[in-house]
Each structure stands twice: as C-alpha cells, then as structure tokens.
Amino acid sequence: MVNWSVWPGTRFDLGEGARYVDGRVVLVDILTGRLLELRDGGVAELAALDCPLGAVAPVDGGWIAAAGHGIAVLTADGVRWLAQFGSTDVMRMNDGVADPAGRFWAGSMAYDNTPGAGVLHRVDTDGSVAVAVDGLTIPNGPAFTADGATMYLADSAVGVIHRFTVDASGTVGSRELFARVEGTPDGMTVDDEGFVWSAIWGAGRIHRYDPDGALERVLEVPAVQPTSVCLTGSELIVTTAATGLASAGPSDGAVLRAPCAIGAPAARWARLAR
Numbered sequence: 001m002v003n004w005s006v007w008p009g010t011r012f013d014l015g016e017g018a019r020y021v022d023g024r025v026v027l028v029d030i031l032t033g034r035l036l037e038l039r040d041g042g043v044a045e046l047a048a049l050d051c052p053l054g055a056v057a058p059v060d061g062g063w064i065a066a067a068g069h070g071i072a073v074l075t076a077d078g079v080r081w082l083a084q085f086g087s088t089d090v091m092r093m094n095d096g097v098a099d100p101a102g103r104f105w106a107g108s109m110a111y112d113n114t115p116g117a118g119v120l121h122r123v124d125t126d127g128s129v130a131v132a133v134d135g136l137t138i139p140n141g142p143a144f145t146a147d148g149a150t151m152y153l154a155d156s157a158v159g160v161i162h163r164f165t166v167d168a169s170g171t172v173g174s175r176e177l178f179a180r181v182e183g184t185p186d187g188m189t190v191d192d193e194g195f196v197w198s199a200i201w202g203a204g205r206i207h208r209y210d211p212d213g214a215l216e217r218v219l220e221v222p223a224v225q226p227t228s229v230c231l232t233g234s235e236l237i238v239t240t241a242a243t244g245l246a247s248a249g250p251s252d253g254a255v256l257r258a259p260c261a262i263g264a265p266a267a268r269w270a271r272l273a274r
Helices: none
Strands: 015-021 024-029 034-039 042-048 053-059 062-067 070-075 078-084 091-098 104-110 118-123 129-136 139-144 150-155 160-165 176-180 184-190 196-201 205-209 215-220 226-231 235-240 255-259
Touching: 015 053, 015 091, 015 184, 024 053, 024 226, 034 053, 053 104, 062 091, 062 104, 070 091, 078 118, 091 139, 104 129, 104 139, 118 139, 129 150, 150 184, 160 184, 176 205, 205 226
Parallel strands: 015 226, 053 091, 139 184, 184 226
Antiparallel strands: 015 024, 015 235, 024 034, 034 042, 053 062, 062 070, 070 078, 091 104, 104 118, 118 129, 139 150, 150 160, 160 176, 184 196, 196 205, 196 226, 205 215, 226 235, 235 255
8 A cells, every 4th residue: 555645836737747856856837837846835837938848858958848830949048949849739749758868858749649750859968859759649758777778658549558679879679568558658767676666547556567567566546547657765755636537636737646666867968958
C-alpha cells in the first residue's frame, strides 16, 4: 500500500512532464502553457507561454520546450523557435525529455489522433532538428537508460511501449515491442536499476517493468488519469489530470507524492543552440 499525499496548491486540468532537475521538481500545466516548480507549500511559476506547453528540459540559461506545434528555447530574453511542424490547428507537441548525451527528444501528434501522424523529433546540441521515429499516433515519453543506449517510447493510442537502441550519434535502431499495456501508457521514466515506470492514463495506476518487459509492480494511484512519473531518489512524484472527467475526485488534477528510495535525476541538455 502506497502512502500518497497531495502536494499543496496543485490542481490542474492537465498537469504533465514532471522532471527532477538540479535538486528541484519542475512540471508543466499543458493547457495554460505554464512551467512550474514544486516548492514547500505550493508551486512557483517559472515561465508562461501563449500556447500549450508539453514538456521541457534544462539548457544553459533557460529551457528547451515542446510547445505549441514546435520546439523552442525559453530564456529571460524571450522565446526562440527551433522548429515548427504542421499548423497550429492540425498538430501539437506532446511529451519530451533530454537524454544523457544532452539531446532533446519530443513527440508531435495530430489533434484528431490521426493514426501514423505522430512523430518523435530529436534536437541535437547544436540546435538542429531531425525526425527520429515516425509512424506513431500519440507518442509519450520517451525515457532513457542511464547510458543513453536504450530508449523507451510509448504509443498511447495503441497501448504499447516500444524499445529502441540509440548509438553515440543519436541514430535510432529498429523498433522492438517492449510491453503491451492493459490501459493507456503515458509519461515514463527509468530508475537506477534499469526498470521502466509508466503512468497509466484512465486506469489510476503506475506500472513498473523490468528490463525484459515483464510487469514487476503495479501501484494504485488515487486519481483516474496519472500523466507522468518522477523519481527524486527519496520520493515518487506523479502528476495527474482532471480534464475530460465528468466528475473529478479530490485528487484528480493534483500532484501526488510518496516516499520512494529509487531514482535518478533527469538528464541535462548540454547547451543552447548556436
């Protein structure tokens, strides 16, 4: 039985993208375009955009963000777009994360969930953007092993988590089925033991898979729609969503926390694009 508590002052329609960065936990409120930091007693706003904000990773002097229908760098000087995909009424960005080599990986998807329209993009440390994986529907994650040589990527629409090899240049190998999920896999992370944690949207659960893809543990969450999982080394942090629920419960949309001694910090993107 997990001893969950609610982080004070946190209620979002669509909280997502919790990351442990430099000793602090940041997350996004997707629909309001806000980047937030969890602090004792509540949250603090770090940045706000006039478009949806899917996920961020730290860079020197700011953040790289999967936002709107593209990828941008956020600094005190403003927003600088590295790439935009499709149009604002057709495509949007979803989840994203930095890998241990300092690259940023972020997924885009069609608003109407068109099968095969989802793409995982890779941003190299010089700011160049390339397609890493295509033919997806709703890409979520990705998540990387500590050495960066293995990437896990969920396609939420079809209930699967894929596994890919990644070489030193960032080139992705062939797609391999890692786990077929009873439910909708959402945000993910990899712990210090190489196990994969996934929030299961709509099922009120967190799954932990061993490196061979076997379901090792199921944690019940007091919210219907968990969206991301963050491990700090002492706590398990889970974001949740209230959007789309006919009747939201007391923890739907909250940020949940529980003691947990497993974890690894998020990788840092190496530097701003030149």
